[in-house]
Amino acid sequence: MSKRKSQSAPAVTIEHYARCTQTVHGYVIEPGLELRDGDDLDALIVELEAFARWVGAELYAQPARERLDVCRGAADESERRWPGRAFFVEMHDAEFGRWSQTFQPYGLPRAR
Numbered sequence: 001m002s003k004r005k006s007q008s009a010p011a012v013t014i015e016h017y018a019r020c021t022q023t024v025h026g027y028v029i030e031p032g033l034e035l036r037d038g039d040d041l042d043a044l045i046v047e048l049e050a051f052a053r054w055v056g057a058e059l060y061a062q063p064a065r066e067r068l069d070v071c072r073g074a075a076d077e078s079e080r081r082w083p084g085r086a087f088f089v090e091m092h093d094a095e096f097g098r099w100s101q102t103f104q105p106y107g108l109p110r111a112r
Helices: 041-061 064-081
Strands: 017-019 022-024 027-034 087-093 098-104
Touching: 017 041, 022 041, 027 041, 041 064, 041 087, 064 087, 064 098
Parallel strands: none
Antiparallel strands: 017 027, 022 027, 027 087, 087 098
């Protein structure tokens, strides 16, 4: 009779995010930020709403062809506001049904 080695399931990382939705100049901005132990969710949402308004203003000021510049700027601004935290920001152009997403996932080193 052969014995089978028990196989353990691979480790799974569960990600937790605070997020919000803001509409700015016709853009729907949806940022999310890694939620950590001890965070005040209400305070974090207020900060995310301010970040979303900042992103919307940047989008409004830039032509669509310069969207990557806005994406890079959002990543830099997120790191400035919340160093080392995983984040994402989705930028939807509701009029044309187009969107882009910028994110820094859990556990991966930041690269530019």
